[in-house]
Amino acid sequence: MIPQYKGVLRREVNINDLIVPQKIRGKEREKKLRMFQRLLSTQDGMVCNHDYTDMRGDSWRQYTQAFDTEKKVIEYADKNSKTIREFEKILEGISNSEDFDLGALDGLDVGIASLTIALSATGCAPISSCRSHPNSTYVDRPTVAFFAGPQIARKLLRLTKDMPIGLFSDDIEQGYNGILVFSNSIISMMDYGQKLYKNLGH
Numbered sequence: 001m002i003p004q005y006k007g008v009l010r011r012e013v014n015i016n017d018l019i020v021p022q023k024i025r026g027k028e029r030e031k032k033l034r035m036f037q038r039l040l041s042t043q044d045g046m047v048c049n050h051d052y053t054d055m056r057g058d059s060w061r062q063y064t065q066a067f068d069t070e071k072k073v074i075e076y077a078d079k080n081s082k083t084i085r086e087f088e089k090i091l092e093g094i095s096n097s098e099d100f101d102l103g104a105l106d107g108l109d110v111g112i113a114s115l116t117i118a119l120s121a122t123g124c125a126p127i128s129s130c131r132s133h134p135n136s137t138y139v140d141r142p143t144v145a146f147f148a149g150p151q152i153a154r155k156l157l158r159l160t161k162d163m164p165i166g167l168f169s170d171d172i173e174q175g176y177n178g179i180l181v182f183s184n185s186i187i188s189m190m191d192y193g194q195k196l197y198k199n200l201g202h
Helices: 026-040 060-079 084-095 113-122 150-158 186-200
Strands: 125-130 143-147 166-173 176-182
Touching (some): 026 176, 060 084, 060 113, 060 186, 113 125, 113 143, 113 150, 113 186, 125 166, 150 166, 150 176, 150 186
Antiparallel strands (some): 125 143, 143 176, 166 176
């Protein structure tokens, strides 16, 4: 049984303030951008994700492999569960089993892995992701946090049209403005990844 969450799907992206707020200019802005590049290369984690690893530069081939793996695992868990807890228990078991090869998911949660990789292939810098879990205090629904420049952000926002996807920009790491993409279902997150692939993949 695939979880369904409840919540408003806001679409509010301040394009001009992405990464570095517009009010920061000149040499201060250049310095902050240099610091930002070092931040993305860190090996020590971030405040919002202590297990952060640099995921920039994934390919669309990696995305298709991740999507195929994710789809297979979710279909299996859905078919063999009658409750959300059973669904989560099956996914947890699969993660610790040798019966499924989850290497293509690069250690990411089943349900948001392929979208996270699609965002990387699009040119974004994912920094944190979670599909949400029962009694989770981290996120209350499937969410991916990432950095993107204005040009890419406009494309991502346009592709949310007619989809149950939310996009919201905010200070997501030490004064740097990024974007949260979220939905009330992991299926919608996967569908959004497919839309990115069909429209932006090359």
